[in-house]
Amino acid sequence: MTKKTNKTDTISNIITAASAVFAERGLADANIQEIADHAGVTKQLVYHYFQNKNQLFACVIDRSSDDAMPGLIDELNQANITGQPPVLALRKLIDKTLEIYYKNPLMASLADDGIRYHCNNDTPRNQFARLGPELTEMLREILRRGKEEGVFRQDIDPDLLFAxxxxxxxxxxxxxxxxxxLGKIDPTTEDGERLWRPFIxxxxxxxxxxRNG
Incomplete structure (x- = not known):
């Protein structure tokens, strides 16, 4: 049990160190030696657990999305979002989806590299792809009720809207x-967020x- 725990802790420590290095340098400029130094282990040990830098990066973005996506779904479920008035529910879902990047600085820092990586590599544990349909179903139900009540346009496709x-x-x-x-604000700062989120x-x-009239 101790040996297994030590292995788990070591892997977690390496992923944490890699997260910091990737966030600071990006995937292209990060190197295994620097990650090993941050983790306090040898480069050989990093390669013992991870075949290459790309595999380690995949684990980093997996952990990031593991933290973010289930939390978003739990928040929306706890708020009973599909039971709220459609207009309010839609706006809350949009805002909460924006919020996950603000609440998860690591995911925001890795967003650019992460998107490129997902486009070019098979990532079976990609939580965005796995949990996306659950969020789309929430949105689909909100749109259905809004259309029935006459407050939403009839031609809105939920998949395209969620995308x-x-x-x-x-x-x-x-x-x-x-x-x-172009907008004269940095949307990632506190002041910029206060303008950007409600605008979007x-x-x-x-x-x-x-719209009436």
């Missing part, structure tokens, strides 16, 4: 330079809601 929400949420951090230059929630929701 749009996810794209903007991630792009807040992967393309913050564009927002900074209103922008997306207003495209779904039926």
């Amino acid at each position: 749009t929400i996810g794209l903007i949420a991630g792009s807040t951090f992967t393309n913050r330079y564009v927002v900074n230059v 929630v209103d922008l997306i929701a207003s495209g779904v809601e039926v």
Whole structure:
């Protein structure tokens, strides 16, 4: 039991050290020796548990999404979001999806490299892909009720809408330079967040809601 625990702790320690190095340097510039130094182990031990830098990076982003996605779903379930008035529920779901990046600085730091990695590699434990359908079902139910009540447009596709929400949420951090230059704010700062989050929630929701007059 002690041997197994020590192995688990060592692997966790290496992943934690790798998270800090990848967040600071990015996937391309990070190296195994620096990760080993941060973890207080030898480079050979890192390679004993991980075949290469890419495999270690995959474990880092897996842990990051493991922390973020289930937490988002739990929050929405606890808030009984599908039982709330459709307009309020939609806006809360959009805002909470944006919030996961603000609440998980590591995931935000790794967003750019993580997206590129997922595009070019098979990642079976990708929580975004695994849990995404559960979030889409929540959104689908919110849209269904909103359409029945006549407060949402009838032509809104839930899959495309959720893709749009996810794209903007991630792009807040992967393309913050564009927002900074063109929008004159840094959306990742506290002041920028106070402007950016409600603006994005209103922008997306207003495209779904039926406007009188």
